[in-house]
């Protein structure tokens with residue numbers, strides 16, 4: 001969760017920029033100014049990706065499990081409070097006046113395109129919560145949470161696969177070795193496209209869509225963690241891809257954090273990290289709050305752990 005929030009905040013100022021901008025500006029890893037802010041973001045400020053993930057986290061804890069109408073209502077309260085950024089599709093679904101179980105489907109029926117990465121980007125908290133419950137349960141939860149805002153089953157399957165890779169990593173195993181089993185558990189209609197972007201030799205330059213789409217976003221995150229040796233290198237590589245940098249880095253950061261652990265997330269990045277929560281008063285979560293939240297999600301009795 002911290003890895004995701006840090007990636008989000010680190011990548012946000014570079015959103016829609018070209019490839020290589022981050023490392024051109026911060027050539028030396030370890031330089032202290034990388035959490036630089038810009039583009040309307042304060043240094044260390046997390047964006048909608050993390051804010052929505054916190055909505056999911058607090059619903060899971062307060063409702064004692066997956067309460068989809070409650071998650072949707074929290075998303076709506078957040079969207080109504082004028083967050084600095086919100087995905088176009090997410091905004092439409094949360095404000096079109098339709099109920100929780102019809103809004104995303106109606107958007108997909110009307111627009112035919114709903115395979116953005118906007119559900120993938122907020123999966124770190126639910127990924128932690130369901131990590132103790134096994135593959136089927138975490139993949140099912142990933143699908144249902146994605147479907148709240150994304151009517152395209154491609155987004156559901158991508159989020160389900162990501163939940164499973166997080167589960168494997170959080171349980172101390174190799175998420176890349178788990179890709180074939182995760183694909184086998186995905187819906188057959190979507191297996192092929194994910195098999196392509198999750199293949200060991202796939203590179204983000206081979207993407208056939210902008211990385212705001214779910215397939216290249218997930219593929220790029222897995223590529224960034226698989227081809228680097230540290231949390232820091234993975235997140236730098238993901239931001240250097242350009243495009244939807246906050247979300248690709250949020251997804252990368254979640255997996256990199258699960259693989260490398262909290263101690264691998266640089267203190268110079270977690271120090272300025274903060275998560276404003278529009279629609280939730282003036283609360284701003286800091287590192288310690290995220291760690292507390294993560295501990296409650298990981299240790300909650302509902303998820304099968306002591």
Ligand SMILES: [Mg+2]
Nearest residue numbers: 047048049246
């Ligand atoms: Mg964002």
